[in-house]
Amino acid sequence: MELILDGIRTALQLIFTLDAEVFAITLLSLKISATATLTSLFCGIPAGVLLALSRFPGRRFIISLVNTGMGLPPVVVGLFVTIFLWRNGPLGFMEILYTPAAMILAQSLIAAPIVTGITIASIQQLPANLKLQVRALGATRLQTIWILVREARLPLLAAVMAGFGGVISEVGASIMVGGNIKGQTRVLTTATVMESSRGNFETAIALSIILLSLTLGVNYLLTVIQQRERPR
């Protein structure tokens, strides 16, 4: 219990003295995870819409793959991305292993199935007649998709939150792909692991508190947007 109180004290100290290193680590976490979430939205939403609206053989199998991917263990992603990005690996020519770019890549792979899965669910829960009605009013295929996505925008915000929450909190991929290099690829989660393994539990607790507040802040913002207009 004392340890936790010490941790809270350390956290407040680090926050209010604007500790340069902690500030940089927090900013990097936010930058990497936000970029990864955006990337996964760009891939996941179109893929989800496509899977929700089209009918083709093997579609159910692909959707079950996506649903499995929603629980993809970050370490597994980290392991494969690391092997692919090794200098003599298939993607070694990119030379991005142990850089924030590699972490963004890994985190995007973690978030993409989450976003895709929730997109499929949120498009499919729209009333089936809506699509028919829109088509009957003379909308083109693209216009139909656009209207359906706009109708599903509130549950889609949940996809953003789930994706962001998944990647900012993961540590397995970040530590394997990023290497936890001070000043380059050290983020809140990897720093927490390192500090705990060094026995600096106060600092570890402080970093956890900062991480939780950051996630809370982002989710609060998104929730405000989501709840501003209640679905009819």
Place this chain on the structure above:
Amino acid sequence: MKQASCLPSVKRPTAILTRKRGLLMKALLHFYSTLLLLAFSLMTPSAGNAASTRTKPIILATTTSTQDSGLLDLPVPLFEKERSYKVKTIAVGSGQAMKMGEKGGADILPTLDSQWN
């Protein structure tokens, strides 16, 4: 109190143990730094030849305890400054460090592995 000042070395029985461990650590650090210097000096000729690779970072794979000891904080920045290379220090398990070296994924391996011969 008087007694304590008379026999400072037996104040606590653990003091001797700590000193012994300190010596061991020192010996280990010496061993590590020799290895490290050797590794850096081996790096040097290739640094002279390949000017084009100068922008590529060097990957140094080591164990967490080596990094935590702070041993690398002195030679690595010195090397970076003198050779205008960027060194990326990755702290992993010794087995992983060795494997990385084997696969060409790391350039310097200040690490120990009992399995390696």
